[in-house]
Amino acid sequence: MRNADSLVCSLTRRDFLRTSAVAAAPGALPATATRNPAAVPMLHVTDLFRPHNDPDDHWDLACVYALAHAALFDLPCPIYWMPCFEERPGQDTWQVMEFGTFYRFLQSDILPHLLPHLKNFFAWMYQHGRSAKSDPPAGCDWLRYLLGPNDEALLARQGALPRNMWCTGGFLHATGQTVTREGRIVPLTGSGQDAVFAFEPIRVQCSDGGVTQWTPNPRAQDRFLFRVRDQENYASAMTIAMKSLLQSIP
Numbered sequence: 001m002r003n004a005d006s007l008v009c010s011l012t013r014r015d016f017l018r019t020s021a022v023a024a025a026p027g028a029l030p031a032t033a034t035r036n037p038a039a040v041p042m043l044h045v046t047d048l049f050r051p052h053n054d055p056d057d058h059w060d061l062a063c064v065y066a067l068a069h070a071a072l073f074d075l076p077c078p079i080y081w082m083p084c085f086e087e088r089p090g091q092d093t094w095q096v097m098e099f100g101t102f103y104r105f106l107q108s109d110i111l112p113h114l115l116p117h118l119k120n121f122f123a124w125m126y127q128h129g130r131s132a133k134s135d136p137p138a139g140c141d142w143l144r145y146l147l148g149p150n151d152e153a154l155l156a157r158q159g160a161l162p163r164n165m166w167c168t169g170g171f172l173h174a175t176g177q178t179v180t181r182e183g184r185i186v187p188l189t190g191s192g193q194d195a196v197f198a199f200e201p202i203r204v205q206c207s208d209g210g211v212t213q214w215t216p217n218p219r220a221q222d223r224f225l226f227r228v229r230d231q232e233n234y235a236s237a238m239t240i241a242m243k244s245l246l247q248s249i250p
Contacts, residue, residue, distance in 0.1 A: 082167070105238075107161055123155060183238070
């Protein structure tokens with residue numbers, strides 16, 4: 001590994017993993033590797049003739065992700081933390097919880113109400129860019145697909161399936177918007193207690209092993225945690241908001 005001055009520096013396994021994952025984070029680099037402010041790319045090489053689930057590979061990647069996660073909370077910028085789940089879900093126990101972004105909706109609650117070309121956009125995504133109506137698959141003919149007739153059978157099949165969601169609240173918050181209990185998308189300012197989610201100020205610490213501990217801190221100005229204010233209405237409100245947002249696309 002060379003820095004900007006073409007000097008070779010020796011790194012321990014731990015330092016290499018930390019450097020590879022979070023080279024831009026303050027305090028993440030060993031002293032010998034801080035001359036180059038640019039991020040250092042990581043090359044993860046697995047053994048060609050070993051099974052894909054080699055425990056060594058999983059350990060390396062786990063270390064990378066844990067160190068990156070830990071260093072993230074040391075960055076000198078505001079952080080809006082959005083856990084997918086408050087607790088690790090079981091196979092059949094995915095549910096809305098207070099400190100998790102997850103919600104789920106039935107796709108038929110939204111798909112039939114969209115404009116034809118938007119329906120085709122989602123149909124194209126469902127097929128990963130492959131048209132069931134063409135031979136060979138129209139891998140690059142996306143515009144013709146968008147402007148063509150709807151594949152009603154495909155949309156009906158997809159409409160009967162649930163869709164898991166996590167990031168909706170973060171995208172809306174980034175634009176200065178939030179969602180009310182009735183599913184209206186409104187500006188953050190003036191939404192008061194009617195919003196179904198909020199980002200609460202916190203104090204947070206994270207170990208190098210990725211174990212995070214946090215406490216409420218009303219005076220915090222750069223660390224925030226996603227919180228569902230109304231667990232009963234969160235999923236329905238976010239679904240209504242998503243539907244109205246997609247319907248507004250011309």
